[in-house]
Amino acid sequence: MPAINIGEVSKGTKLIFDNAPWLVLEVNYVKPGKGNAFYKMRVQNLLTRYTLEKTLRGGEKVEGADVTDTEMQYMYFDGSGYVFMDKTSFEQLTIPAKAVGDDKDFLLENMDVWVTLWNSEPISLRLPNTVTMEVDYTEPAVKGDTQSRVMKPAKLKGTGATVPVPIFVAIGDKITVNTQTREYSGRVLK
Amino acid sequence: MSEAPGPHGEAWRPSATREALRQRAELVERTRRFFADRGVLEVDTPVLQGGANLDSGVLPFRLELPGGPRFLPTSPEHPLKRLLAAGSGDVWTLAPAFRSQELGRLHSPEFRMLEWYRLGWDDTRLLDEVVALFASLTGAPAQLEVLSWREAFRRHAGIDPHSVDDQTLARVIGDDAAIVAGDRRAALDLVQVARVEPHLGIGRWTALVDYPAEASAQARLRTGEDGLQVAARFEVYRDGIELANGYHELTDAAELASRLEAELRSRSGGELHDQRFAEAMRAGLPDCAGVAVGFDRLVMLALRLPSVALTRAFAWERQ
Structure with a gap:
């Protein structure tokens, strides 16, 4: 992914820090009248769901994360992973049990869910509320x-x-x- | 993916409610009356400047035009000072200003700056007038706390910014220390925004004064209470938000030229000196004090709105 100027980062932007993809939940631009600018962000790790505060300096470049959300339909459990079908391309995708986690408790066959892909690999899914x-x-x-x-x-x-x-x-x-x-x-x- | 602030609705619609716009217009009218009553002349200033404002940490937009580059003003300071040098007397303007890469709850790349100059005044006298205007526009009493930059750090961050060692400074900053390692000015700026500013202007107006000489911008220097060289500069805060920046203006053209030259050398954005401004300074800026106010922030405060976007007919995201 191309480097992004920190000034272009907003709520919803996905970034790479420490080799993990993070979702920007909130950005606050702060600077003293005539001085250095800082971006105080609240970010969520898309692998662990852990959130933290992160401060970056104005003018910095950050690395964007190739993260997309795709609507998929759950089909079946194949013994090691959960098999989904992309509702647009009809391609099948197996999500490892680890990425599904406790969400398996409410995952029923034919249910539509949003699957988050990082570099085309599934990392998490979002059930209906x-x-x-x-x-x-x-x-x-x-x-x-x-x-x-x-x-x-x-x-x-x-x-x-x-x-x-x-x-x-x-x-x-x-x-x-x-x-x-x-x-x-x-x-x-x- | 970012949500446009403002009342819900399609992005072509205004960011401010009609009621907010009505109250904003009233604040503009009261500002105009405030200066008319005091004999300060209202002027319009150009938006396409021949050269760039060179304030530390403030980045201008550069436009490529036939005949050469032009710069959007980051404040109307240059044309107002040229007027003063030409003998205009006291002047004020409410002008569009532009700062590249500044966007947030309290920032917009395009905003309105209220700026005025008083001949023969110093920063202390001007500060009183600033608070009088703010009190009259917001309805909050003109109760003012004056705090030196150094005292504000001592009181709210527990450090003396002039003498604190790098280790202590890093400890005060905590997790974010790495991003400002080796850059003391940036480290102090980070302490200021994170630890000091949130405590300023709570229940009254707070003026930070006696800025360090390195942060003098276009203010003259004087000897402060503790014998250190300080800038004759103030900033006014309310509810932790910076509203105004004022100076007893530097009139020494050679000193000003060397500060601007140092600032230009530290940049890589294609900025050029504003030659006509430099000529006016050489011709002679009369002794004066001047102040710039983020007018959208003042409206936000008066209307008790949570962001500057809600004070503007069309905020940045909807422009």
């Missing part, structure tokens, strides 16, 4: 109690993941789950 999952097993429901804050574990169909749900939820119910917080967000009425 909420997904609808079916409850495969949970303790018997306490009927009528829709006010209680008491939670119980529920195993989800398709992935086998477990999330806490309110006690009125029954086996076979469809529930919505927030994929960022991994929390129950509602029940789909039949």
Whole structure:
């Protein structure tokens, strides 16, 4: 990737620092009236999701990262990785289990997700913010109690993941789950 | 991918609300009355200058035109000083100014600069007038704290900027020390923006004064309280934001020429000296004090807006 003048970096720019790709979350330009300029940035490591503050000097060049987001459909798990299909080119791509991480808990066949590629290699994926999952097993429901804050574990169909749900939820119910917080967000009425 | 600031809507729409524009127009009108009442002459200044402003850390745009390059003014300082040298008396302007590569919440490559000069005044007297104007435009009382540059560092960063050793300076800067290693001026600038400025102008106006001689720009030097040579220069802050930069102007043409020459030598952007300005300085700038104010920032403060972009009909991202 070509060097980018630091002055052209803005929110959303992807850069290479320490051999890793980073997403710029925020840039703040600061300088004393007549003096040296600094760019105070908040950046997120696209491999680890770790964020940090980084300061650069005005006039510096930085290296852009060849990072793109592509919409893909999840097909199946092949034993070592997750196989996706590019919705535009129909090409298949296998994402190693490590890059998928805990997101596997909410990854259902035929689900559309955004896959982040760095130098054409998949590094992470972004699930929809909420997904609808079916409850495969949970303790018997306490009927009528829709006010209680008491939670119980529920195993989800398709992935086998477990999330806490309110006690009125029954086996076979469809529930919505927030994929960022991994929390129950509602029940789909039949 | 960057989001244009301003009210939501398509990028052809204005950045400021109609109400913000109405209040901005009122502030311009009150500024005009302020100077009319005090007998300061309003003037217009050219936007395509024959030579470049040469302020440390401030980069001009260079335009290639038939007949030679022209430079957009980084402030209207040169034409205003030429007027003063020609005997105009007190002058002010609210002019477009341009600074390459400055963009952020408080910066825009194109902005409005309010600048004025007072004949026979020094920086102290001018500072009082600056605060009087700011108080009248923003409604905040004219309560002023005057702090030397050195004292501000002592108080807010816990170091004496004149004597601090490089190791202590690096420790105060922390993680970012590597980016300014071996460049003491830059290291102090970084401490200033990160550790000092956020504490200035909280609940009142703060003026930083007695800048070090290296940061004198076009201010004259004088002997400060502690016997050190300091610049007769002030900056005014509110809510941690720098609003104004003023000088008791340097009138020694030879000294000014040598400062500008040193600044030009440190650059590689194709800047040229502003010859007509240099001639005017040789003809003689009368004893005066002058100040430049980022007018968009002043509007931002008066209207309690979070960025300069929201004070302009069309901010940089929508120009």
